[in-house]
Amino acid sequence: MTPEVLVYPDRPALIEAALALIIERILTAINERQSCTIALSGGSTPQPLYAALAGADLPWQQIQIFWGDERYVAATDPDSNYGMTKRVWLDLVPIPAANIHPMPTGLAQPQLAADDYDRQIVAHFGSEAGSIPVFDIILLGMGDDGHTASLFPHTAALSVRDRLVTLGDKDGQPRLTLTFPIINQARSVIFLISGASKQTALAEIFSPTGDPTAYPSRGVAPQGELLWLLDAAAGEKLKSEGD
Ligand code: 6PG
Numbered sequence: 001m002t003p004e005v006l007v008y009p010d011r012p013a014l015i016e017a018a019l020a021l022i023i024e025r026i027l028t029a030i031n032e033r034q035s036c037t038i039a040l041s042g043g044s045t046p047q048p049l050y051a052a053l054a055g056a057d058l059p060w061q062q063i064q065i066f067w068g069d070e071r072y073v074a075a076t077d078p079d080s081n082y083g084m085t086k087r088v089w090l091d092l093v094p095i096p097a098a099n100i101h102p103m104p105t106g107l108a109q110p111q112l113a114a115d116d117y118d119r120q121i122v123a124h125f126g127s128e129a130g131s132i133p134v135f136d137i138i139l140l141g142m143g144d145d146g147h148t149a150s151l152f153p154h155t156a157a158l159s160v161r162d163r164l165v166t167l168g169d170k171d172g173q174p175r176l177t178l179t180f181p182i183i184n185q186a187r188s189v190i191f192l193i194s195g196a197s198k199q200t201a202l203a204e205i206f207s208p209t210g211d212p213t214a215y216p217s218r219g220v221a222p223q224g225e226l227l228w229l230l231d232a233a234a235g236e237k238l239k240s241e242g243d
Helices: 011-033 047-053 081-088 110-125 196-205 232-238
Strands: 004-008 036-040 063-067 069-071 137-140 165-170 173-178 188-193 225-231
Touching: 004 011, 004 232, 011 036, 011 047, 011 137, 011 188, 011 225, 047 081, 063 081, 069 081, 110 165, 110 173, 196 232, 225 232
Parallel strands: 004 225, 036 063, 036 137, 137 188, 188 225
Antiparallel strands: 069 173, 165 173
């Protein structure tokens, strides 16, 4: 499907719009399949969105929460994506603990953790061998360098095609990340991007030609919907001439 770019005047408007769009897609998934599987992004941008979701009246029993990537730290670490989401959202809603699937970060070897989460996803979706599970929603952020999830520029994770979860590498720091094959299998992929520091990477990503290993977000091309939700500060350079 053709990507859709939606630019909002400021960050509060971006979060308000993202909240409505995500709730709509959660309810559609539940209406159609009695369940919604969503993989969350980390970082700072989605925090107000997650806080707003804590106030939403949703059928939490039918929502399954996964993560798109995770820093390899304990849940109590300030850098933990799971820890942040739990604090601002999941601890505040009546979602069953069994519906929350954090990436394991307590194993001695991060690769074993990646393999474990791969198995958890396959088990949850009951996927046939060789088929790729289909998330209803995958929420993504984008770094100033154009990375998404923990798919960083010029790293081995970008070329992994035979796993659902692999090791990311942020300047030598281990990460766990979904791979392009499972991201691109999703029914709906939604980027949530805010701030002027994202302008350059967005211009590269939306240019007609470009190196996806330098700007990994270029590699996101789902079989389903792709929404780019930006505030004006981030989307400045995407405006066509004369806007
Ligand atoms: C992470 C994220 C990562 C994030 C971008 C943008 O674990 O950090 O999943 O991909 O979305 O780095 O981060 P900000 O929202 O903080 O700019």
